[in-house]
Amino acid sequence: MGADAEAAALLQGTLELLILRTLAAGEKHGYEIAEWIHAASAETLSVEEGALYPALHRLELRGLLMAAWDVSANNRRAKYYRLTVAGRRRLKESTGSWRRASAAVNRILEAT
Amino acid sequence: MPERLHAVWLRLRALLRRRQAAQDVEDELAFHLEMRERQLRTSGAPDADARARRQFGNVTRIREDLHEAWQLAPRLGHAARDVKYAVRTLRRNPGFATIVVVTLGLGIGANSAIFAAVNAILLEPLRYPDAARLMRITTVSTGPDPFSVSPPEYFEFTELNRSFSSVGAFRVGEANLSANDRPRRVKTAGVDRALLETLAVPPALGRWFRTEDTRSNGPATVVLLSDAQWRTTFGGRPDILGQSVAIDGVRREIVGVMPAGFDLMDHGIDAWLPGPFNPFNRQNRGNHVLQLVGRLKAGTTEAQARGELASLTATWGARVGQSFHVFTPEGHRLQIEPLHQAVVGSAARTIWILQAAASLVLLVACANFGALLLARGEGRRHELAIRTALGAGRRRLLTQFATEGLLLALLGAALAIALAVGGLRAITLAFPDSLPRAAEVSIDARVLGLTLLVSLVAGIVVGVAPLWRLSRRDPREALDNGARVSTSMRHRVRAGLITAEIALAIVVVIGAGLLVRTVINLQRLDPGFERSRLVTFALDLPVASYQTMRPRVVMLERLRQALLSVPGVERVSGMTGLPPHRPYEPETTAVANYTPPEGGSAQVDYRQRVALGYFETLGIPIVAGRPFVETDRIGPAVAIVNETLARTFWNGRNPIGQQIKWGDSARAPWMTVVGVARDVKQNGVDQPAGTEMFTLDDQFLASNFAGGGAFNLVLRTTATAAALQPAIQQAVKAADPSLPVIRLREMSEVFDDALRRPRLLVTLFGGFAGLALIIAAVGVYAVLSHVVSERRREIGVRMTLGAHQTTMLVDVLGRGLRMAMAGLAIGTVAALVLTRAMRTLLFGVEPADPLTLLVVAAGLVGVATLACLVPALRAMRVDPLTALRGE
Numbered sequence: 001m002g003a004d005a006e007a008a009a010l011l012q013g014t015l016e017l018l019i020l021r022t023l024a025a026g027e028k029h030g031y032e033i034a035e036w037i038h039a040a041s042a043e044t045l046s047v048e049e050g051a052l053y054p055a056l057h058r059l060e061l062r063g064l065l066m067a068a069w070d071v072s073a074n075n076r077r078a079k080y081y082r083l084t085v086a087g088r089r090r091l092k093e094s095t096g097s098w099r100r101a102s103a104a105v106n107r108i109l110e111a112t
Numbered sequence: 113m114p115e116r117l118h119a120v121w122l123r124l125r126a127l128l129r130r131r132q133a134a135q136d137v138e139d140e141l142a143f144h145l146e147m148r149e150r151q152l153r154t155s156g157a158p159d160a161d162a163r164a165r166r167q168f169g170n171v172t173r174i175r176e177d178l179h180e181a182w183q184l185a186p187r188l189g190h191a192a193r194d195v196k197y198a199v200r201t202l203r204r205n206p207g208f209a210t211i212v213v214v215t216l217g218l219g220i221g222a223n224s225a226i227f228a229a230v231n232a233i234l235l236e237p238l239r240y241p242d243a244a245r246l247m248r249i250t251t252v253s254t255g256p257d258p259f260s261v262s263p264p265e266y267f268e269f270t271e272l273n274r275s276f277s278s279v280g281a282f283r284v285g286e287a288n289l290s291a292n293d294r295p296r297r298v299k300t301a302g303v304d305r306a307l308l309e310t311l312a313v314p315p316a317l318g319r320w321f322r323t324e325d326t327r328s329n330g331p332a333t334v335v336l337l338s339d340a341q342w343r344t345t346f347g348g349r350p351d352i353l354g355q356s357v358a359i360d361g362v363r364r365e366i367v368g369v370m371p372a373g374f375d376l377m378d379h380g381i382d383a384w385l386p387g388p389f390n391p392f393n394r395q396n397r398g399n400h401v402l403q404l405v406g407r408l409k410a411g412t413t414e415a416q417a418r419g420e421l422a423s424l425t426a427t428w429g430a431r432v433g434q435s436f437h438v439f440t441p442e443g444h445r446l447q448i449e450p451l452h453q454a455v456v457g458s459a460a461r462t463i464w465i466l467q468a469a470a471s472l473v474l475l476v477a478c479a480n481f482g483a484l485l486l487a488r489g490e491g492r493r494h495e496l497a498i499r500t501a502l503g504a505g506r507r508r509l510l511t512q513f514a515t516e517g518l519l520l521a522l523l524g525a526a527l528a529i530a531l532a533v534g535g536l537r538a539i540t541l542a543f544p545d546s547l548p549r550a551a552e553v554s555i556d557a558r559v560l561g562l563t564l565l566v567s568l569v570a571g572i573v574v575g576v577a578p579l580w581r582l583s584r585r586d587p588r589e590a591l592d593n594g595a596r597v598s599t600s601m602r603h604r605v606r607a608g609l610i611t612a613e614i615a616l617a618i619v620v621v622i623g624a625g626l627l628v629r630t631v632i633n634l635q636r637l638d639p640g641f642e643r644s645r646l647v648t649f650a651l652d653l654p655v656a657s658y659q660t661m662r663p664r665v666v667m668l669e670r671l672r673q674a675l676l677s678v679p680g681v682e683r684v685s686g687m688t689g690l691p692p693h694r695p696y697e698p699e700t701t702a703v704a705n706y707t708p709p710e711g712g713s714a715q716v717d718y719r720q721r722v723a724l725g726y727f728e729t730l731g732i733p734i735v736a737g738r739p740f741v742e743t744d745r746i747g748p749a750v751a752i753v754n755e756t757l758a759r760t761f762w763n764g765r766n767p768i769g770q771q772i773k774w775g776d777s778a779r780a781p782w783m784t785v786v787g788v789a790r791d792v793k794q795n796g797v798d799q800p801a802g803t804e805m806f807t808l809d810d811q812f813l814a815s816n817f818a819g820g821g822a823f824n825l826v827l828r829t830t831a832t833a834a835a836l837q838p839a840i841q842q843a844v845k846a847a848d849p850s851l852p853v854i855r856l857r858e859m860s861e862v863f864d865d866a867l868r869r870p871r872l873l874v875t876l877f878g879g880f881a882g883l884a885l886i887i888a889a890v891g892v893y894a895v896l897s898h899v900v901s902e903r904r905r906e907i908g909v910r911m912t913l914g915a916h917q918t919t920m921l922v923d924v925l926g927r928g929l930r931m932a933m934a935g936l937a938i939g940t941v942a943a944l945v946l947t948r949a950m951r952t953l954l955f956g957v958e959p960a961d962p963l964t965l966l967v968v969a970a971g972l973v974g975v976a977t978l979a980c981l982v983p984a985l986r987a988m989r990v991d992p993l994t995a996l997r998g999e
Binding site (some may be wrong): 029030031034048049050051053054057058060061062063069072076077078079 | 118119122123136139140141143144146147148167168169170171174177178181182
């Protein structure tokens, strides 16, 4: 549980980056995004799922995502998100800076 | 930025389909929960429903987060809720809200009205282009008052100076203006072309005077009308130019109309005539009749102009080639002051003092507001504690209080503006001519802005500050009903506010008391003659029909006889200048047996040409010699002087038999002094009398004086002016049917005119004092009432233990009176310091006037006792049983 909590805390700051990355593969609704992050992180990252939605809505308001209501695979009404051009650009920038930062942190951690 | 705009656009869209947006949020969250639940159930977990929710987190909080994210202005939502809450709270307590709004409204309203005057009269520049460069130029001698400039002096100054781009001259008078045979009395200004150029305001219609219009030789044939005169007399007809109008019987062509609001030195000029010279005064160095206005060259400062003037004055005689009656640094010389200052004059101090008084009233209202809020806040500890316990943050509570304070203050501001508008209208109606530029005073944007600012500051500072401490208190402590901790601290702050309120009110009340005494003193002042039972009116003899003195003397004597035969009239006389409003016009005069100081000359401050019976009619005692008698009308030239003149020129010697001239011309005949009259206040009852000489108008029969001009008649009578009017009209008509009777009134009214400014001041200041006192009394009453209801239990206990009812009464009374006494003491000390600023506005009373202080102290004790009595009586009637059972 301790390791999970740490991971979750770390996740908060980078939740937006993860959402952008998740949607790079194509449009998804909220539940799919949660599942995708969970699966893609090899089941390490499982966030309090509700926190996803304020983040999604903020990104939508900032114009990085576009949302549209559509019918889901099981024939239900669902809100689908996809990246806008600005969102794609932001994903590229954020990925770059995340890589640089994490590489730096890694170097420090392994520098003994 | 585009990101922001995008968000605003999305939020706006969401706002338009509010219900749909809310449903979308619900659907989205429900969909997620449902999917998770189904997944959990498929994997065989028990309680799939609950686990799905747990995994999701706090649904309610997230829902609120989402709603807030979509709100267009999230804080606005809070604000709306706060306002709604504040309105509800205030409506639950309408008495409190009413008292606060009314007291604040009165305090702020008084300020707004006075600030409107400060703004329009003192701060706004005069309505001329680049008005800061306009200077008034006057002469000054050894006396205290400035006076006018003679034509030769004016011409020389225009020639010599390098500081002014132009200097113009004018002379104010009155005339009978008739168009369509309806004569009316109008204010006139004789002005030269240079004056119009100096003021630099083009006419709204037509043209200015040309230089040749203002030449003194040749008949004046043109006139410029004021906008008001054009509208009232001519109905604003567009074809006014080229029309003609008779002024004092002479027809003149209307060549222009000046724009609305154009005036000169606040005289309210109706008609502008070419002038202001005549063939007699052009060469006369001693004839001080012109008022000058100059426009400083761009870039020249007032100080530079003053420096140039000083160096010109040092060598004036040599520069103009004159040795007699020229400017000298120590004697008679020119001086300049900004025209704005000259227009406003002594009114500036009056207005600032009123502003100070209004500010004090506002402070009283604010202290009262604070004390009431504090008292009420104490009562709301319960509510506060519950809301804190329910999770309201300290900041939210403070915002809530600020909203309440602001709401009260804004309501106060709305009332204030209504009061200021109404108040200003009432003041201008009651005191139309008491202040300069009064017509320009209005509630403009600047006044509105200040009103709003003052109320916002009052609302935030006073509304929140006392509650800061409260909201910090531990909620449990407040909830614990038995906890009566730190009451002494609370009471000290509250009592301090009330004491401060009383102290401030006392300062205003003492100021008002001093002004009341001033007005009483001015009214009682001895003008030097018997002013009751006197009726006066004026005639303006047109030069056209009175070119020489003969028709004048004949007509006036016929009129005097006719008036004497009117029933109820005891005596009749006349004079050129009516006290106590004569202008100070010192004239260089030849005085035998008198050697003026080096470089100086004998100056007579006031000169009067009077009719027979002048001293008897006015009741001026002759202290030596005799008054004018019938035989003087055709006898040798005689004069009567006042005590000041006799003392100034012939100190110690017998004035009777001395010789004096009318002016200083070599050709003028010597007149023998036959009597000395008691000093009469000619120029304001609070001014020194000055040197004065009287001659009999009839004696100038053979002189080359023009017969035209104003002449005042005065009747000693038992009847009122109104009752005498028909007879007077009849008599004047018989003497000269062309003459209108002007300003027929009783002498006491003439004196009231002199008291207009002090009356305005005392009315407003007194009003402010009353206001301050009432607000303070309300404060004492409200706080004591609160104390009594707060201490009901304690009072109940004490009464059960045998305390007498009167003990309770005395206890509460004492509490209130202690605050009042402390306020009285502090206020009196502060007043002793502050009222010194009023010294120049006072007359015959010192700032530390014991009588005023005593009366104010007694009055305060009375008011405070009344304010304390009601709550004290309530304390006395507390029923111990109910009080103890209560809560």
